[in-house]
Amino acid sequence: AVVSTQSTGYAALPNLETLILTGNCLEGLADLRGLSKLSRLKYLSLMRNPVAAKPHYRSYVIYTCPSVRVLDYKRVREQERVTARKLFAGKKKAEAEAKTFTPGEPVKQTPADKEAIKAAIAKASSLDEIRRLEMMLNSGAIPGF
Numbered sequence: 001a002v003v004s005t006q007s008t009g010y011a012a013l014p015n016l017e018t019l020i021l022t023g024n025c026l027e028g029l030a031d032l033r034g035l036s037k038l039s040r041l042k043y044l045s046l047m048r049n050p051v052a053a054k055p056h057y058r059s060y061v062i063y064t065c066p067s068v069r070v071l072d073y074k075r076v077r078e079q080e081r082v083t084a085r086k087l088f089a090g091k092k093k094a095e096a097e098a099k100t101f102t103p104g105e106p107v108k109q110t111p112a113d114k115e116a117i118k119a120a121i122a123k124a125s126s127l128d129e130i131r132r133l134e135m136m137l138n139s140g141a142i143p144g145f
Helices: 029-037 057-064 077-087 091-096 111-123 129-138
Strands: 018-020 043-045
Touching: 018 029, 043 129, 057 077
Parallel strands: 018 043
Antiparallel strands: none
């Protein structure tokens, strides 16, 4: 399962136009940052990922990937692009991306991050869910963000 687009080799696919990541483990908006390197991406599906339920998810993807014409099988409208620019130009984009890390460097965790991790582990009801949490944490993602 894909938990982040940052550490993948998407940058090595500069001509990629269609990407279907439906039903993976993308949790937070910061997990989508790697998609910005796909300058020719036109069709993108992230349906059935936890991130798709986040507030402003669609606007963030539209802002981060301006070449996308169809997101989750729904055409991107010009008004959505205007709204996305208003939401994410400047400070809000930086806030949305704040939960990122550089591979090989120590990850800084706030007390809120630690509580989110503890809560996610306590809520886990299966071994598969625990493995998914482990993969997220290994990739630098914090559950719930």
